Amino acid sequence: MIEDLACTMYLLAHDAAAEGLYDRGRTELLVRAAALIDLAARGRLKEDGGTVVESGGEPTGAPVLDGVLRDIGAGHSWKHLVRRHRKRTLTAVEDRLVATGLLTVKPTRTRLGGRRLMVTRHAETADARSRVIVAMHGDTPVREIPVADAALLALTAAGRVRTVLSRQDRETHRDRIDACTQSLAALAPGLEKAVRALPMTMVAARGGMGGG
Numbered sequence: 145m146i147e148d149l150a151c152t153m154y155l156l157a158h159d160a161a162a163e164g165l166y167d168r169g170r171t172e173l174l175v176r177a178a179a180l181i182d183l184a185a186r187g188r189l190k191e192d193g194g195t196v197v198e199s200g201g202e203p204t205g206a207p208v209l210d211g212v213l214r215d216i217g218a219g220h221s222w223k224h225l226v227r228r229h230r231k232r233t234l235t236a237v238e239d240r241l242v243a244t245g246l247l248t249v250k251p252t253r254t255r256l257g258g259r260r261l262m263v264t265r266h267a268e269t270a271d272a273r274s275r276v277i278v279a280m281h282g283d284t285p286v287r288e289i290p291v292a293d294a295a296l297l298a299l300t301a302a303g304r305v306r307t308v309l310s311r312q313d314r315e316t317h318r319d320r321i322d323a324c325t326q327s328l329a330a331l332a333p334g335l336e337k338a339v340r341a342l343p344m345t346m347v348a349a350r351g352g353m354g355g356g
Contacts, residue, residue: 146246146268148206149182149292150175154237155246155269156276156300159307163262166307170346172230174303175237177339179212180225181295184331188213191332196220208236222338226345273308276300279324280313286323291331294324295339301325302342 146152157171158164165171180196183189183204190199196216203210215229238261241247246268250260263269279289279297286294300308301321314321329336 150179153178222334298325
């Protein structure tokens with residue numbers, strides 16, 4: 145069972161045909177944003193004058209989320225926190241999915257080393273994709289869609305995860321995607337803005353933006 149939104153986002157970003165992530169750099173930002181949304185939905189992160197503040201001191205019980213909470217720091221915006229320690233968060237997600245048996249480590253194909261990770265329980269990935277597709281195609285009012293599902297649709301579209309949503313999907317259902325993205329403002333106005341800014345953040349990341 146997947147225990148947090150960041151792990152679910154990782155599975156959505158995993159390309160079975162390519163036997164790996166569709167884009168590792170983009171996935172770092174997507175799973176980091178997913179973790180922040182999850183923590184906000186759980187009431188563990190709030191916004192005060194544009195700054196993210198922690199609420200409550202008990203662990204969430206989800207190792208990835210507890211790791212993010214430990215490195216939140218003080219005085220940061222949502223946009224900054226999406227970039228902050230994103231590589232560390234991605235590695236934590238992969239470690240957690242390996243520990244739960246959703247990923248398995250395979251021998252690398254090059255002499256450069258590193259890990260080659262394969263999804264072992266494809267039903268979990270299919271379920272995650274189904275949640276995104278239902279959120280996009282369904283006639284349920286956006287306000288009644290689970291926060292996690294609206295967030296997954298917004299993130300998948302912002303990250304242009306083509307194995308889940310085609311360009312035509314994003315164009316045809318632009319209004320629905322926009323409404324799901326807008327719904328994140330109920331958690332924190334700056335969180336919605338950070339998700340909308342993800343495409344430009346991803347471009348900046350390719351140019352060597354810091355925060356890894």
